[in-house]
Amino acid sequence: MAKKVAISSIAVFIVWSLMDYVIHGIILNPTYLQTASLWRPMEEMIMWPIYLATAVTAVAFCAIYGWLVNPKSLTAGLALGTLFGAASGVSMGAGTWAMMPIPEFMAMVWTLGLLIEFITAGLVVGALIKD
Numbered sequence: 001m002a003k004k005v006a007i008s009s010i011a012v013f014i015v016w017s018l019m020d021y022v023i024h025g026i027i028l029n030p031t032y033l034q035t036a037s038l039w040r041p042m043e044e045m046i047m048w049p050i051y052l053a054t055a056v057t058a059v060a061f062c063a064i065y066g067w068l069v070n071p072k073s074l075t076a077g078l079a080l081g082t083l084f085g086a087a088s089g090v091s092m093g094a095g096t097w098a099m100m101p102i103p104e105f106m107a108m109v110w111t112l113g114l115l116i117e118f119i120t121a122g123l124v125v126g127a128l129i130k131d
Contacts, residue, residue, distance in 0.1 A: 001129075005059075005066040008128045012058040012121045019120065020054070023113040031106050038100065058121070065125040074126035081122020082115070089114035 024032070032039060040046075061084065069076050093111030096102060 001066050004129045005062045008062040008066070008125045009055075009059045011124050011128060012062060013055050015120055015124060016054055016058060016117050017051075019113070019117050023109060023117075027113075028106060028109055031103055031109075035102060035106070038102065061118070061121055062125050062129070065122075066129050070131075072126070072129055072131050074123065077122040077124070077126020077129075078119065079122070080125075081119040084122075085115035085118030088118060 061080075065072070065077060065080055069080060089111040092114055093107040093109075096110065097104065097107035
């Protein structure tokens with residue numbers, strides 16, 4: 001099982017990194033530029049903690065599915081991804097919007113983006129980790 005969790009973790013990390021590029025680098029880029037006063041300048045951004053957080057979350061998500069979800073199926077992966085995505089998306093999007101002066105559009109994209117990313121992760125683990 002550890003090998004399947006490791007392979008799934010790598011797959012989820014890659015998928016999430018690509019999706020993050022689309023969400024943050026393309027869709028939200030104009031909004032980030034409009035709210036530049038809230039963020040570090042690009043040349044001061046510290047990227048390794050972002051990649052580390054993505055990797056840790058991918059491993060934890062895949063390990064939870066691999067070791068705690070039974071029976072394993074595409075449907076079970078989809079359910080886990082949907083639940084995690086809803087919880088993570090709402091806390092990130094709505095939670096940040098409630099505390100910081102970010103545009104509603106940004107909060108909605110963060111919310112939906114995380115939901116879609118976790119649903120995708122659920123489909124990945126559901127397809128790669130089987131009994």
